[in-house]
Amino acid sequence: MRKPTDTREKLLETAIALIWQSSYASVGVAEICKQAGVTKGSFYHYFTSKAELFYEACQHHWQVKKKELDAIYSPSFTPLQQLENLIRFVIDQQESEAVDENPVSGCPFFTAGAQSGCSELKVRQAAQEMSDNAVTYNVALVRNLKAEGLLNGDPAPQQIGRLLHEFIQGLLVTGRVYRSLELVKQDLREGIYRLVDLKAEYRCQPVADEAPVVAAPLPA
Amino acid sequence: MRKPTDTREKLLETAIALIWQSSYASVGVAEICKQAGVTKGSFYHYFTSKAELFYEACQHHWQVKKKELDAIYSPSFTPLQQLENLIRFVIDQQESEAVDENPVSGCPFFTAGAQSGCSELKVRQAAQEMSDNAVTYNVALVRNLKAEGLLNGDPAPQQIGRLLHEFIQGLLVTGRVYRSLELVKQDLREGIYRLVDLKAEYRCQPVADEAPVVAAPLPA
DNA sequence: CAGTATACATACCGGTTGGTATAGTGCAAG
DNA sequence: CTTGCACTATACCAACCGGTATGTATACTG
Numbered sequence: 451m452r453k454p455t456d457t458r459e460k461l462l463e464t465a466i467a468l469i470w471q472s473s474y475a476s477v478g479v480a481e482i483c484k485q486a487g488v489t490k491g492s493f494y495h496y497f498t499s500k501a502e503l504f505y506e507a508c509q510h511h512w513q514v515k516k517k518e519l520d521a522i523y524s525p526s527f528t529p530l531q532q533l534e535n536l537i538r539f540v541i542d543q544q545e546s547e548a549v550d551e552n553p554v555s556g557c558p559f560f561t562a563g564a565q566s567g568c569s570e571l572k573v574r575q576a577a578q579e580m581s582d583n584a585v586t587y588n589v590a591l592v593r594n595l596k597a598e599g600l601l602n603g604d605p606a607p608q609q610i611g612r613l614l615h616e617f618i619q620g621l622l623v624t625g626r627v628y629r630s631l632e633l634v635k636q637d638l639r640e641g642i643y644r645l646v647d648l649k650a651e652y653r654c655q656p657v658a659d660e661a662p663v664v665a666a667p668l669p670a
Numbered sequence: 671m672r673k674p675t676d677t678r679e680k681l682l683e684t685a686i687a688l689i690w691q692s693s694y695a696s697v698g699v700a701e702i703c704k705q706a707g708v709t710k711g712s713f714y715h716y717f718t719s720k721a722e723l724f725y726e727a728c729q730h731h732w733q734v735k736k737k738e739l740d741a742i743y744s745p746s747f748t749p750l751q752q753l754e755n756l757i758r759f760v761i762d763q764q765e766s767e768a769v770d771e772n773p774v775s776g777c778p779f780f781t782a783g784a785q786s787g788c789s790e791l792k793v794r795q796a797a798q799e800m801s802d803n804a805v806t807y808n809v810a811l812v813r814n815l816k817a818e819g820l821l822n823g824d825p826a827p828q829q830i831g832r833l834l835h836e837f838i839q840g841l842l843v844t845g846r847v848y849r850s851l852e853l854v855k856q857d858l859r860e861g862i863y864r865l866v867d868l869k870a871e872y873r874c875q876p877v878a879d880e881a882p883v884v885a886a887p888l889p890a
Numbered sequence: 891c892a893g894t895a896t897a898c899a900t901a902c903c904g905g906t907t908g909g910t911a912t913a914g915t916g917c918a919a920g
Numbered sequence: 921c922t923t924g925c926a927c928t929a930t931a932c933c934a935a936c937c938g939g940t941a942t943g944t945a946t947a948c949t950g
Contacts, residue, residue, distance in 0.1 A: 473695075475693075475695040475696075476695070560843070560847070574847055574849075577847045578847055578848060581844065581847065581848075609856070609857065609860060612844075612853075612857055613837075613857055613860065613861045613864065615840075615844070616837060616840040616841040616844050616857060616861065617833075617836060617837045617840050617861065618840065619840040619843060619844060620835075620836040620837050620838065620839040620840020620841065620843065621836040621840065623780070623839060623840065623843065624801065624832075624835070624836050624839060627780070627794055627797045627798055627801065628798055628801075629794075633832075636829070637829065637832055637833055637836060640829060640833065641833045641836065641837065641865065644833065644864055644865050644867055645861065645864050645865065647864055647867075
């Protein structure tokens with residue numbers, strides 16, 4: 451046996467990074483390999499196809515994001531704080547991944563999956579699973595808000611969770627098309643607040659600009 | 671001069687139809703030509719590039735959709751009816767364009783533009799212009815609702831119009847990824863109603879399933 | 891030291907892409 | 921009848937695509 455290398459992981463991360471910046475279709479296997487400092491031979495040693503690489507890269511990347519989301523939704527926050535954390539998370543995310551030509555990267559899982567249209571079952575599958583993941587977290591958030599009696603009416607958390615995801619995705623894609631992070635910042639909070647429909651007395655509470663979004667997670 | 675042919679228009683319509691069903695990237699010039707019964711020579715006689723064809727096809731298609739939207743938003747409807755018309759319009763649209771492998775086509779302008787990411791300025795430009803068009807109509811709707819005093823608070827119609835567009839696009843893209851028109855039907859009305867935030871007394875009024883969505887436009 | 895499985899490199903494949911060069915065709919004006 | 925132009929058909933290109941075949945270096949195992 452040869453000693454294990456980090457080639458595989460390198461490919462996963464490079465793929466995410468590149469596809470993130472442009473799109474699944476416009477990034478070739480060759481480019482991914484070049485950027486990762488790996489040759490095609492190695493690529494197809496670890497992955498059976500480009501679509502499969504994407505699928506696994508999504509899974510891999512989710513493991514990272516999951517930790518961040520767990521911090522966001524830590525029980526050490528009140529539901530209202532969690533809501534604000536989510537908003538900040540989305541924007542931070544976009545800001546950290548912004549590149550010159552593409553100030554809004556959008557959700558990589560999704561933008562790729564969306565275009566797949568007919569072909570590439572594996573890609574669509576990845577987009578679905580990542581969406582399911584995101585919705586699950588949204589639902590938890592809504593449930594928390596509802597449990598505290600902060601919401602008007604008697605909404606179905608499952609549906610509101612979906613609505614949030616649909617809206618956020620649409621907003622990010624729009625921001626991407628317009629190449630405008632400003633648009634995202636303008637509409638994100640307003641859209642989310644309208645979808646969850648907080649009771650009047652809790653609405654639009656100003657949030658400090660420096661408010662830490664990630665706190666130490668509770669020790670079990 | 672030779673008698674004018676419909677070659678150009680044929681190409682525009684074929685392009686829309688094909689790209690609609692799958693995606694901009696996965697439909698080649700050759701396929702468009704074949705489907706339109708035209709050869710590549712003719713294609714590049716009328717259009718300088720694939721991207722330009724797409725751009726012009728969008729403009730062409732918008733002229734058709736514009737008429738439908740004008741009917742939807744005819745002053746002969748009350749604002750509430752206009753709102754319901756919009757909801758029905760979106761769903762009818764998807765239902766009429768559904769094909770086996772793709773029950774949700776999404777907005778063709780947008781799904782194409784979204785994926786463009788880095789490349790193809792002309793494609794992104796088309797997506798932007800078509801979005802602007804859509805938002806304009808949304809804004810008009812919100813203004814009507816607000817003018818009748820049907821909305822809570824004092825919302826900015828411009829923003830709500832954007833939110834509606836962002837949500838609808840996100841929903842359609844999600845429906846596309848899940849290949850589920852059912853999802854779209856479930857979430858469309860709820861999302862829209864939450865975003866516009868109608869006063870309680872006007873909310874969720876049941877709408878007859880057979881309600882005509884297109885009425886005779888007012889004679890000037 | 892032989893055997894073997896892993897890890898990677900080189901070179902190449904057939905197919906498709908968007909785009910072009912060119913020759914030909916139909917038709918109207920001179 | 922012929923010239924000229926709008927239009928169309930054929931043939932072709934270089935570039936690139938995802939994927940593969942084959943070879944080799946490494947390193948553990950018996």
